[in-house]
Structures are given as structure tokens and as C-alpha cells.
Amino acid sequence: MRMSANKVKRSKIRAIFISHLxxxxxxxLPGLLTSMSLxxxxxxxxxxxxxxxxxxxxxxxxxxxxxxxxxxxxxxxNPLGLTEVFTSKHLSVYAFPLKHRIPTCGYLFKELPKLxxxxxxxxxxxxxxxxKILEIKSGADFHLQNGEVISNEFLTIDPSxxxxxxxxxxxxxxxxxxSFINSVDLLYHEATFCNDMQxxxxxxxxxxxxxxxRIAHLAGVGKLVIGHFSSRYKDxxxxxxxxxxxxENTDLAIEGRLFxxxx
Amino acid sequence: MRMSANKVKRSKIRAIFISHLxxxxxxxLPGLLTSMSLxxxxxxxxxxxxxxxxxxxxxxxxxxxxxxxxxxxxxxxNPLGLTEVFTSKHLSVYAFPLKHRIPTCGYLFKELPKLxxxxxxxxxxxxxxxxKILEIKSGADFHLQNGEVISNEFLTIDPSxxxxxxxxxxxxxxxxxxSFINSVDLLYHEATFCNDMQxxxxxxxxxxxxxxxRIAHLAGVGKLVIGHFSSRYKDxxxxxxxxxxxxENTDLAIEGRLFxxxx
Numbered sequence: 001m002r003m004s005a006n007k008v009k010r011s012k013i014r015a016i017f018i019s020h021l022x023x024x025x026x027x028x029l030p031g032l033l034t035s036m037s038l039x040x041x042x043x044x045x046x047x048x049x050x051x052x053x054x055x056x057x058x059x060x061x062x063x064x065x066x067x068x069x070x071x072x073x074x075x076x077x078n079p080l081g082l083t084e085v086f087t088s089k090h091l092s093v094y095a096f097p098l099k100h101r102i103p104t105c106g107y108l109f110k111e112l113p114k115l116x117x118x119x120x121x122x123x124x125x126x127x128x129x130x131x132k133i134l135e136i137k138s139g140a141d142f143h144l145q146n147g148e149v150i151s152n153e154f155l156t157i158d159p160s161x162x163x164x165x166x167x168x169x170x171x172x173x174x175x176x177x178x179s180f181i182n183s184v185d186l187l188y189h190e191a192t193f194c195n196d197m198q199x200x201x202x203x204x205x206x207x208x209x210x211x212x213x214r215i216a217h218l219a220g221v222g223k224l225v226i227g228h229f230s231s232r233y234k235d236x237x238x239x240x241x242x243x244x245x246x247x248e249n250t251d252l253a254i255e256g257r258l259f260x261x262x263x
Numbered sequence: 264m265r266m267s268a269n270k271v272k273r274s275k276i277r278a279i280f281i282s283h284l285x286x287x288x289x290x291x292l293p294g295l296l297t298s299m300s301l302x303x304x305x306x307x308x309x310x311x312x313x314x315x316x317x318x319x320x321x322x323x324x325x326x327x328x329x330x331x332x333x334x335x336x337x338x339x340x341n342p343l344g345l346t347e348v349f350t351s352k353h354l355s356v357y358a359f360p361l362k363h364r365i366p367t368c369g370y371l372f373k374e375l376p377k378l379x380x381x382x383x384x385x386x387x388x389x390x391x392x393x394x395k396i397l398e399i400k401s402g403a404d405f406h407l408q409n410g411e412v413i414s415n416e417f418l419t420i421d422p423s424x425x426x427x428x429x430x431x432x433x434x435x436x437x438x439x440x441x442s443f444i445n446s447v448d449l450l451y452h453e454a455t456f457c458n459d460m461q462x463x464x465x466x467x468x469x470x471x472x473x474x475x476x477r478i479a480h481l482a483g484v485g486k487l488v489i490g491h492f493s494s495r496y497k498d499x500x501x502x503x504x505x506x507x508x509x510x511e512n513t514d515l516a517i518e519g520r521l522f523x524x525x526x
């Protein structure tokens with residue numbers, strides 16, 4: 001329902017990445033899958049998550065006698081380090097371990113390098129045939145029939161830089177993840193508590209806003225977005241204030257807010 | 264989250280009545296229970312529903328390693344007729360069978376007869392002691408020391424009439440429920456389809472708006488509220504129009520709308 005309200009098209013979903021099996025991270029999944037089925041979704045859906053995710057979904061669907069109109073492929077993950085788990089035409093996804101009370105995965109989404117952009121005027125000027133376009137986009141020079149070579153740099157422009165995004169929730173402050181998420185363009189990191197609850201954060205294997213900001217700083221990320229705020233805080237400004245003392249480019253993950261990932 | 268948004272206090276919940284184990288009727292329950300626990304709820308919660316409700320909740324809580332801070336008592340129901348399943352100081356709740364694709368319960372909520380209202384001026388005039396109040400509220404006369412009897416009708420006024428509410432979802436058109444819900448003040452009855460889908464309604468064991476209205480008419484209810492509309496209808500007015508052709512006092516169950524149950 002939140003996806004609908006925020007105009008996120010469920011029909012575009014191919015893969016779902018679950019961090020861990022606590023209720024606030026998986027209770028919505030059976031409803032998402034069954035409502036996708038009701039909407040007539042047909043393509044394969046791949047679901048990634050810690051061991052138990054398959055049983056949880058299958059048992060839930062079984063109790064509720066739900067038949068999905070599409071196939072679901074489960075991948076139960078237990079990554080020891082950065083592990084590639086999914087790849088498509090446009091991106092690769094890696095899982096890595098987080099430190100929480102139960103097995104938990106962080107995820108790194110890396111856009112793949114893009115093909116070079118064509119300079120249309122030059123393509124027309126040299127009458128370059130369609131069957132040569134892909135290799136020129138991949139960086140090849142073009143050979144004229146008279147033997148002259150047109151260097152790729154005259155035919156193409158640099159593509160936009162691939163972007164990257166890391167998703168780290170739920171986790172205690174854990175510098176071991178820094179090498180996995182180094183220099184990502186956008187880091188989402190949980191921040192359940194503020195400085196006043198530092199010891200409770202450690203005890204519950206959660207982070208404070210400044211814990212998240214320290215990770216962002218140490219990993220040299222482009223931008224930090226924090227979320228998963230404890231409901232005991234009525235005013236969320238304190239999260240932003242405390243995080244920005246450590247890492248200036250921080251924003252709050254407020255429901256419905258849209259973040260563009262920029263390199 | 265919907266309850267929060269509509270200012271329904273979760274802390275007041277004592278019992279939960281589940282119609283059947285299809286996902287759109289139970290997927291929210293684990294989240295409701297765990298969030299009540301997180302909010303510090305302590306009292307016993309009784310959960311009523313068809314067989315399987317206990318296993319579904321217990322397995323879901325187990326997969327997600329959720330510990331509730333309160334006790335949950337499950338009552339798996341398989342009513343053959345109108346069966347009293349719960350009673351409190353103010354009301355009795357009855358379950359009865361509905362006809363759907365899987366075992367499904369309808370529920371009837373009947374307020375208990377109330378004590379008579381006191382006429383404060385008369386209570387003062389005759390100096391009636393506190394320990395006599397309950398029996399006077401229950402209908403007793405009052406005996407003065409001089410032997411004079413003050414009739415109850417001088418001391419009290421009629422209480423408001425107990426109200427009743429029936430909840431019937433999901434179900435195909437089923438006249439067998441009429442005796443169970445006869446003359447209720449408010450009937451909620453599902454209306455998944457309109458007249459254009461009458462045969463699909465029967466095939467899927469759902470009702471049309473006019474099916475619901477026919478039940479309301481035959482049972483002589485005070486007011487009908489219909490809901491559970493198929494998402495294929497973008498405009499809901501047609502449900503209201505078609506139902507009102509059969510039963511005038513019909514309203515749509517739109518999210519957040521409040522209905523007062525009046526006798």
C-alpha cells in the first residue's frame with residue numbers, strides 16, 4: 001500500500017532483498033507477493049535473505065492457501081564477506097554480513113559501467129552502419145573503406161559514471177563493513193537511537209545517528225540517509241543534528257521522500 | 264499503522280476476531296501483536312478465528328523470533344450455528360458460519376442490557392444510600408422506613424437500548440445467515456463485485472452489492488455498510504447505487520469513515 005501511495009510500480013520488481021527476519025522487515029512481504037499475484041504479475045521474482053526466509057514465506061502462503069501466479073526463487077544467504085548474489089543488465093548486487101541480534105545482511109547495489117554515448121552528428125557524417133554501433137559504444141574505432149581510422153573519441157562521449165548504493169539495517173556500529181561500502185554514492189544506514197541512548201543501542205545491536213555518521217565518514221560515502229528511528233523520539237530533528245556533527249551530508253529517510261543517487 | 268492514523272487505541276484491545284485465513288484478513292495480525300508488545304501492552308489478548316489461526320501466528324512469531332510481552336489465548340472456531348464465543352461486562356460475541364472458499368466465521372456483537380439510569384433528584388429527595396443503588400439500577404423499588412414503597416419508575420429512567428453489530432466477510436450470498444443477524448442495528452457485509460460480475464461473485468464465493476443489500480433487507484437490519492470492493496472498480500459509487508436500489512440505508516466502508524451504531 002505504501003508503494004502504491006508513492007507510485008512505485010510493483011510490476012517492475014524482479015528481485016527483493018531482505019536484511020533479516022525481524023517482523024518489521026518481513027511482515028509486509030507475503031502481502032506484497034500476493035497482491036502482485038492478484039495484479040497479474042507473471043515474471044520470476046527472486047527473493048534474497050538470511051536462512052529462514054523461504055520457510056517463512058512458504059508457510060505463510062500455505063496457512064493462507066495463497067497460490068502465486070508466478071514463480072518465486074529463494075536465495076538463502078550467509079555471506080562471510082562481500083558476495084555477489086545477483087546480476088542483471090544494469091547492476092550487480094552484493095550481500096555482506098551485518099552485526100545484529102540475528103543473522104542480517106547488508107546489500108551493495110553497483111550499477112555496471114555503461115556503454116559510451118554516440119555523437120549522432122559524427123555517426124551520420126561517416127555513415128556508420130547499424131551493425132557497428134555496439135562495438136563503437138563499447139569503445140572501438142571505426143575503419144573507413146579508404147583505410148582511414150576514425151578514433152572512438154571523435155564518435156562518442158563519456159557515459160555517465162555508474163552509481164552505487166549500500167543498504168545497512170539493522171546493525172550495531174561495525175567498522176568491519178567499511179571496506180564493503182567504501183565510497184558508495186549513497187549509504188542508507190540505520191539510526192535507531194540518538195546519543196542519549198548510546199548504551200541501549202549497543203545492547204540491542206542498533207546504531208545511533210552518530211554511529212551511522214561515523215561509518216559514512218570512515219567509508220567516504222557521497223551521501224548518508226538515516227532511518228529506522230525509534231518511536232520514542234517524537235521529534236526527528238535531533239537525529240539529523242547529531243549525525244551532521246559528524247557527517248554533514250546526511251538526510252532523514254522520511255516516508256515518501258525520494259533520493260536521487262548521484263555520482 | 265491504519266489504527267494509529269485513525270486514532271484507534273491499540274491499548275484498549277482485549278479480543279481480536281478473525282473471519283478467515285486469507286492473506287488480506289490476517290497478514291496484518293503479526294504486526295499488530297508485535298507492535299502492541301513494543302508499546303508495552305500487558306493484558307491478555309484473546310484471538311478468535313478458524314482452525315489454523317494459532318499455528319499461523321505462532322509460526323510467524325517463531326520465524327521472526329518475536330517475543331510478545333503479553334499472553335495470547337487462541338480460540339479456534341468451527342461454529343455450526345450461532346455460538347457464543349466471548350463475553351465481557353458490556354457485550355457478548357457470537358460466531359456463525361459463512362460460506363466462502365475456506366472455513367470462514369461471521370461475528371455478531373450484542374451489547375448486553377444496560378442498568379437503568381438514575382434520576383438524581385429523586386435519589387437525593389429520598390436519601391437513598393449508596394448500597395441500594397445497584398439494585399435500584401437493576402429495577403428494584405425502594406422501601407422507606409415508614410413502610411412506604413417508592414416504585415422504581417419514579418427513581419429511574421429507561422437505559423439506552425442495547426445495540427448490535429454483525430460482521431459478514433467474506434461470503435457468497437447466503438440466506439442461511441439471516442436468522443443469525445436478524446434485526447441487527449448495523450450490518451457490515453462484503454460486496455466485492457457489482458451486478459456486472461454476478462457470476463464471477465458466485466464462482467469465487469463472494470457477494471455483489473445487491474447480494475449484500477438483499478441480506479440486509481431480508482434480515483431487517485437498521486443500516487448496511489458494504490466493503491471489500493474489488494480493485495477493478497475505480498469508481499465506488501456504483502456499489503452504493505446498486506445496493507440502495509434494494510436497501511436504501513446503505514453506506515460504503517471507506518477507510519477512516521466512522522459509523523455510530525444506533526438502535
